[in-house]
Every structure is written in structure tokens, then in C-alpha cells.
Amino acid sequence: MFQKTSFTTLIVGVFVVYVLHTCWVMYGIVYTKPCENPKFENCLKPYLSGKTRLQLSIYTALRPNAEGGHTLIHKEEDFDVESKFERIVNVSLPKKTRKNGTLYAMVFVHQAGMSPWQDPRQVHLVTQLTTYMIPKPLEVSLISGEEAPKTTTGGDSAVDRPVSHWRSRLTLNVVSEDFVFDRDFLPSDVHRYLKVFQNGKKMVYLPLLFVDELSNRVKDLMEINSTSIELPLTISYDTISLGKLRFWIHMQDAVYSLQQFGFTEKDADEIKGIFVDTNLYLLALTFFVAAFHLLFDFLAFKNDISFWKQKKSMVGMSSKAVLWRCFSTIVIFMYLFDEQTSLLVLIPAGIGSLIEVWKVKKAFKIQIIWKAVRPTFIFGKSDESERRTEEYDTLAMKYLSYLLYPMCIGGAVYALVSSIILSTSSVAHLPWKAFMYKAFNTFIDDIFAFIITMPTSHRLACFRDDVVFLVYLYQRWLYPVDKTRMNEYGLSYDEEEKPKGKAHED
Secondary structure (H helix, E strand, O other): OOOOOOHHHHHHHHHHHHHHHHHHHHHHHHOOOEOOOOOOOOEEEEHHHHOOOEEEEEEEEOOOOOOOOEEEEEEEEEEOOOOOEEEEEEEEOOHHHHOOOOOEEEEEEEEOOOOOOOOOOOEEEEEEOEEEEOOOOOOEOOOOOOEOOOOOOOOOOOOOOOEEEEEOEEEEEEEOOOOOEEHHHOOHHHHOOOOEEEEOOEEEEOOOEEEOHHHOOHHHEEEOOOOOOEEEEEEEEEEEOHHHHHHHHHHHHHHHHHHHOOOOHHHHHHHHHHHHOOOHHHHHHHHHHHHHHHHHHHHHHHHHHHHHHHOOOOOOOOHHHHHHHHHHHHHHHHHHHHOOOOHHHHHHHHHHHHHHHHHHHHHOOEEEEEEOOEEEEEEOOOOHHHHHHHHHHHHHHHHHHHHHHHHHHHOOOHHHHHHOOOOOOOOOOOOHHHHHHHHHHHHHHHHHOOOOOOOHHHHHHHHHHHHHHHHHHHHHHHOOOOOOOEOOOOOEOOOOOOOOOOOOOO
């Protein structure tokens, strides 16, 4: 009555629903319903529409509530909300901050000519100018054996515990558009930044001030020590739209949540780079690239496992290629792990390594028998057809070694071993579905390589896979699959699918 739905179709359907749901959520974030009748009492009008003269003042303090004193480090006496600027100021560090302490910045937008501490219509935000992180260890040159100089402001800090680092950038934003809110449809994300006062019969909200925490990158951090008397601080200001403000609030909350779940400062910095270093259009493309990357990764793993799970013979398959691919995949994974690559790249590489180890077990018919805590490995025997395949495989590897060994000596080309051309001409025995998913994923990786931080060699490997895919397409065109053709072992591809007892047609 009902057709059986395949697992792949189900996964693709769930993926489409997920993408559509995400698009709807994103639309709800960037779009805010305005108040339809500005004269209605339920409307909140912007304070900036009154063209009041404003001033921007920035203080530093040892505590977020300014107890114990505060110091003015910068002020813009005639603050124009529409004009962006960038200022570099030198900030004197208190003694407690130099002794692995914390320092806060208090940013005020208030009426010009009035102290922010006495202005009832001021808005302010508090943010940390310092953060704690384990110092980067000294780099040692493998050629000279000399230690590379440390790119910090001093060298007397311990490397086994987190120390205070200076955030050398402070990025500020104010929503400049004259948007009228409807109190019945006030976004919850904006509510915490909203300060409202009564002006006659009208309700007015003060300027929406925002501190961009996503702009605080690891590369901008400077280690603080006892000799750090004064450090530079770059203050950047620009306007921001309401839609982008809401999006940025959600992204900052997401990064904070990931850090609470155990993401390191470096992993969080990778995610920050996706949002900060790209515009919104490329950011939307990044989302779709990441989503399709995840989908094709899953489908490739699923079809690869299905193919090898049903594989009972290595006829027409190169066992040496499987072994070398397993070795190279593990080496690549260990290299990525050592380079502390983004988890978006490291996790699929780790899963792929486990699958390759399992494929080696299937290819060499290895059985593991546990005797107490000591494993015993038993290798299965090959039949005549598989031994013939191994002879061709050995011959192909012999000629391939003439080219491969000099390349290995010339540079780090271990990854090229995974692209070994199969010894037989037919492609009927290849797991083509899994290969096609991996091929589509390869072209997505080309885009992903410029967005996610990864080692240069792994970035180049993404383009290497493009070449392998084109070679595969040429080989498949050159040697089309004839499922009824008898191969050199006297077997046809679909022999097992035919009913027993039915004679082959001539």
C-alpha cells in the first residue's frame, strides 16, 4: 500500500525541513514588526529623532559597578551617531591588573556637557578589557633548534596556568535608524538593551548601545605582566541596523553558550571569524555550505559503510590502496589534531579515519579474538580470484612506486597515496554512490577552505580531491559499466541478482 521509504530519502527530507526552518528563524531575527500607528500609545519612539547633542565617554574600573574608583580614558564631546571613527588611546593599567587581575570598560552615551553619573537619560554598558587564557608556548625551529621570540609584552608569566590578556580592540555600535517599536511585539533580544522613559504622553527609548564582543579575536590579545604599565586600545565605532543588531546578539549568545559547553578560546575564535570576517551575504552562503557539507559527509559515510558491509570479496579492489588510504587518513587526522584545526574539520576527519580502519579489517578479513585482555588477530584466506587481483595490484604498485618514491622524498606527499589509480580497467566494483557524495562534498570543501581556518596543506588537499574526481569521471566515461559483461574471473556484476537456474543469454 505504501512504498518503502529509503533511509537516504528520509535524511534528505529532514535536512530540507531543517534548512527551511532555519531560514524562517533567521527571517524572524532580522525582521522586526514596526508600530503601524506612530500616534498610538503602545508605540516606543526613538530618542535620537529629537536630534539631542550627545557625548560618548569611556571609563576603566577594577569592578563592573565602578566601586573603588574609575578613570576616564576617552570621550567624544560632540558625538555624531551617524559618523564612524577609530581612535587609539593608551590605557594605564592598575597594579592589580598587572598582577593577573581584571579591568573593565564602562561605555556611556549621555547628554553633552553633563556628567554621565548625573545624567538620568544616559545609557551605558560594561565590558571586560581583559580575558584569561593559557599563554602560547615557545616555538622551536626544527632546523636551527633555536626558540622563536615570544610575541607578547613580557616573558615572566607561567605557561601552565591561565594569565590575564589585554583585549586591544573595543568595538561599539549604536542603532541609528528611527525605528518605532510596538510594545506588544517587542523582541526579547532587544529588550535587555532598551531603556525607556516617559516624555509627556509619549514613550521614548534611549539610544541602543551595543558592544561587539565578536570582534575580540585571539590574534589581538596581548599578554599582561608586571612590566605592562601602559597598553594601547583601539576604539572603533560604527552604526548598525536593527536587524544586524538582533542577529549579532544571537550570535554572541551562541558563542557564549559554546564556551560554557567546553569550547576553548581558539574554537570560539574560529566561529567568531566566520561572522566578523565576512559580510552578511557571504555569511548566508556559509550557512548553506556548512549544512550541505554536513549532509554530504553523512551520506558519504553512510553509503561507504553500506558498500563495504555488503562486500564479501576483494575481487577487482586494491587491498594495498585501502591500506595506504587508511594510513594517510590517520596521518592527516593526527596532523590536523596537532595543528589544533577547527572542530568543523577535525570531527569529520576523525570519523573518516575510524571508517578507514574498519575497511582495512574487512579488506584483509581480519578477525579479532579476545583472550582476557589480550587480542588475537586472525587473517582470512583469499580465493583464486582475489589472488589474481593481488597480482595485478602488486604490479601496479611496482610501477607506481617509480613515481611515488621520488615524490615522497621531495616533499610531504603522503596524502597523494590516497588517490592511487585502481589496477583494473572496470569501475563496476567501485562504491560509486559514496564516491559521488564525497565528490560533491569536495566542491563544497573548496568554498569552505576559504572560510574555516585550517592548515595550508589541508586547504590544498581540497583542490587535489577535485583532480581525483575528474580522473574518476574520465575513467568512468572511458570504461562504462556493462553489468552483463563477464570479467576476467568469469563473473558478471549482476550474476547474483539473477534468479537461480536461469541460463545466461548469448
